[in-house]
Amino acid sequence: MLQLNFIRENKEATLAGLRKRYFANAEAVVDEVLTLDQQRRDTQRELDDVLSQSNAKASQIGALMKAGDKAAAETAKAETADLKARSKVLADSLRQVEADLQSVLVTIPNIPHSSVPEGRSADDNEVVLEHGDKPQLHEGALPHWELIKKYDRDGGPIIDFELGVKISGAGFPVYKGKGARIQRAMINFFLDEAIKAGYSEVQPPIVINEDSGFGTGQLPDKEGQMYYVTEDKLYLIPTAEVPITNLYRDVILPENQLPVKNVGYTPCFRREAGSWGAHVRGLNRLHQFDKVEIVRVEKPENSYAALEEMSLYVQSLLQKLGLPYRVLRLCGGDMGFTSALTYDMEVWSAAQQRWLEVSSVSNFETYQANRLKLRSKLEGKTQLLHTLNGSALALPRILASILENNQTPEGIKIPDVLVPYCGFDTIS
RNA sequence: AGAGAGAUGGCAGAGUGGUCGAUUGCGUCGGUCUUGAAAACCGAAGACUGUAACAGGUCCGGGGGUUCGAAUCCCUCUCUCUCUGCCA
Structure with missing residues (x-):
């Protein structure tokens, strides 16, 4: 499997390598990888942000419980519902994007070394x-x-x-x-x-x-x-x-x-x-x-x-x-x-x-x-x-x-x- | 194949709901000491993701669930060990 960051940083070299192999639809496949990669990172970042907030809330609730402030803890709990729902949705779509990305990535062959001769058969x-x-x-x-x-x-x-x-x-x-x-x-x-x-x-x-x-x-x-x-x-x-x-x-x-x-x-x-x-x-x-x-x-x-x-x-x-x-x-x-x-x-x-x-x-x-x-x-x-x-x-x-x-x-x-x-x- | 037990960082081994990425020991690396080494003492050290860099996020066999919060509770799968059976 090619490394994602290699494809990201060397798109042209990747395409040239795939062409040397007569790999069908190289452009489309590489573009798909890059699009999914971007989606993955965006989703990941959004999810991380939600999780971060959620983690903060949880430890806040923990502290309130310890202090015996039951009412404040209950209020804080109520505020987590939205975060929880969002994180579930984001986690699902992240999983989906990752699976899609993986399934495309495994179809891409290795990039030939520069000494590999041109040729089809x-x-x-x-x-x-x-x-x-x-x-x-x-x-x-x-x-x-x-x-x-x-x-x-x-x-x-x-x-x-x-x-x-x-x-x-x-x-x-x-x-x-x-x-x-x-x-x-x-x-x-x-x-x-x-x-x-x-x-x-x-x-x-x-x-x-x-x-x-x-x-x-x-x-x-x-x-x-x-x-x-x-x-x-x-x-x-x-x-x-x-x-x-x-x-x-x-x-x-x-x-x-x-x-x-x-x-x-x-x-x-x-x-x-x-x-x-x-x-x-x-x-x-x-x-x-x-x-x-x-x-x-x-x-x-x-x-x-x-x-x-x-x-x-x-x-x-x-x-x-x-x-x-x-x-x-x-x-x-x-x-x-x-x-x-x-x-x-x-x-x-x-x-x-x-x-x-x-x-x-x-x-x-x-x-x-x-x-x-x-x-x-x-x-x-x-x-x-x-x-x-x-x-x-x-x-x-x-x-x-x-x-x-x-x-x-x-x-x-x-x-x-x-x-x-x-x-x-x-x-x- | 049947019954039981278990799976935690390189290894060993704690931890049974709230700063636990995780006590401790061994091993490893750096330093002090020494002519050098050992011993002793001091210190460092996981992987993945993410960022320009921080931050943030994930990972305690895999997957799912309960919960505001899970290494810890529940379900499930896989694997390992012990005993019994079978057998190169």
């Missing part, structure tokens, strides 16, 4: 860099959804989509044998690397309540993308960002605890309503997948340096895995609702001849912190901190890329860094 994202050589595959090379069947052992493919359908439905694969072990290997590798890089590990719950969904910006509006347990009013997490960032909801962090650098592994659940199409075969898009996530809480002046550091960190993982990748700076039209600047990391999937997104690293500045009420006392005053997060990494597409890129007629070579974690070096 994913086609306009800026390629920051490309790293590594795309492998030349042998004749008859297969996409990963064929490869997993080719290496059928122990009575089934190493990743079994059919079996997952039986248990749950489409998009919930069952990993078996070496398929399962390489998953576990990646999780441990990613966690160990993050710990070496100074992150501390957390294991958060994977269901969250409504307040948490609001804190990081999934709610309201994106409830359709999350699985929901109606009985207990809990959502399955779409990413560990939600529970880990919400660890710091309603917190005023002591300055000496900054920066916060957390890493966590969780499964992630996404309904992906309406996003199934031509390119979602195999591991490309799933309802449940595993991800290791890094989350940081930073002082405002450090957040962009932290973002660059996170980007380099994620790239270091991809380099260690030996996967060709590129880094994108997302354009205004393609960026997530809550982000101010996002880098996407994509790996090359050699058999599909496509780039697959495996990480998204974002700085939310104060957007989430404002919803979370995540603050610190810095230089004598309480102020909002900056939150950031990034995938490090999401497993399925990494696995898809490893399977495809490392295939030879003899088998699939496991990246060296994973071998100690897997206990085998080829799938054959």
